[in-house]
Amino acid sequence: MSNATTEFDPKAFRRALGNFATGITVITATTPDGKRAGVTANSFNSVSLEPPLILWSIGKNSGSCEIFEKASHFAVNVLAADQIDVSNHFARPSDDKFADVDFQDGLGGAALLPDCAATFQCEAYETLDGGDHWILVGKVVAFEDAGRAPLVYHQGSYSVVMPHSRFPAKKDNEPAAIERLKSRFQDNLYYLMVQAVRAYQADYAPLQLSTGLRTSEARMLMVLQETPQLCRKDLLKEVNMPEAEVDNAAEILQRKGLVSLEDDCYRITQQGEDQAEALWDLSRQEQDKMFADFSDEEVATFKKVLKQLAGR
Numbered sequence: 001m002s003n004a005t006t007e008f009d010p011k012a013f014r015r016a017l018g019n020f021a022t023g024i025t026v027i028t029a030t031t032p033d034g035k036r037a038g039v040t041a042n043s044f045n046s047v048s049l050e051p052p053l054i055l056w057s058i059g060k061n062s063g064s065c066e067i068f069e070k071a072s073h074f075a076v077n078v079l080a081a082d083q084i085d086v087s088n089h090f091a092r093p094s095d096d097k098f099a100d101v102d103f104q105d106g107l108g109g110a111a112l113l114p115d116c117a118a119t120f121q122c123e124a125y126e127t128l129d130g131g132d133h134w135i136l137v138g139k140v141v142a143f144e145d146a147g148r149a150p151l152v153y154h155q156g157s158y159s160v161v162m163p164h165s166r167f168p169a170k171k172d173n174e175p176a177a178i179e180r181l182k183s184r185f186q187d188n189l190y191y192l193m194v195q196a197v198r199a200y201q202a203d204y205a206p207l208q209l210s211t212g213l214r215t216s217e218a219r220m221l222m223v224l225q226e227t228p229q230l231c232r233k234d235l236l237k238e239v240n241m242p243e244a245e246v247d248n249a250a251e252i253l254q255r256k257g258l259v260s261l262e263d264d265c266y267r268i269t270q271q272g273e274d275q276a277e278a279l280w281d282l283s284r285q286e287q288d289k290m291f292a293d294f295s296d297e298e299v300a301t302f303k304k305v306l307k308q309l310a311g312r
């Protein structure tokens with residue numbers, strides 16, 4: 001472990017924090033005179049069951065601070081996997097974030113967004129000083145649990161939850177009942193697909209990291225290779241990342257000399273082309289290795305099935 005130090009690079013610190021995967025929420029509030037706030041936040045966390053308390057933190061320079069300060073209640077809308085647009089919308093400063101948004105008024109007028117994974121309506125309970133953020137503690141007075149698959153945030157990219165493998169590798173002395181249970185799972189195609197993706201990922205991730213690029217940076221470079229010049233707003237549509245993170249990743253690619261920025265448009269450099277080709281080579285090598293035991297015909301059928309399922 002490296003030595004504790006009080007002087008460190010804030011960007012590196014933020015990047016390291018990004019290893020802690022979180023959900024994403026939009027936290028809303030309304031003042032008694034009707035001013036609304038809605039802020040995308042991944043700092044939400046549970047605190048206490050008795051009394052039921054939760055917390056989140058808001059940057060002290062956020063334009064929404066005053067509204068949360070004056071509001072009697074706030075609502076935590078836990079976003080579902082298909083609500084990336086909602087996350088991006090409420091992460092962007094705007095005079096009226098609610099202009100074209102569907103919502104209902106909850107307690108204290110805090111907006112409740114439709115189709116979320118869960119909603120927690122809270123009374124403002126306590127505000128604590130947390131450096132450059134205010135920590136807002138809320139007492140939950142009502143909640144709804146829709147149980148939809150959540151939107152996840154990890155290393156600056158939007159992600160989805162995949163169940164972890166249920167069983168460790170087979171041991172010789174396993175009881176027959178476990179074997180039987182396993183065999184039922186072995187017939188379940190969803191279970192098998194998840195297992196296969198996990199195995200593939202575990203094998204491929206170290207290879208990709210050895211290039212010095214994170215998945216989000218590698219993906220961005222490969223997108224730029226497909227479309228040699230992409231304006232920032234088009235790049236935002238192509239990668240599943242919040243705006244600020246796209247800018248961070250693009251800055252890293254620029255610093256490495258892989259991408260250049262002119263007139264708000266990104267262009268891949270020759271060095272970037274070479275790096276992107278190296279990434280494609282790695283992914284081909286991995287594919288050849290993982291599918292080495294199958295004929296071309298079997299791989300073609302597998303591809304056809306996957307494409308059809310993905311396009312449903």
Ligand SMILES: Cc1cc2nc3c(=O)[nH]c(=O)nc-3n(C[C@H](O)[C@H](O)[C@H](O)COP(=O)(O)O)c2cc1C
Nearest residue numbers: 040041042043057058059062063064090091093242
């Ligand atoms: C994934 C994600 C998580 C965020 N988490 C927080 C957070 O926990 N606290 C916060 O103050 N801002 C957070 N932000 C940034 C705010 O959403 C953004 O600064 C704010 O909505 C801008 O609008 P405002 O002018 O109302 O502050 C996050 C943004 C994203 C994309």
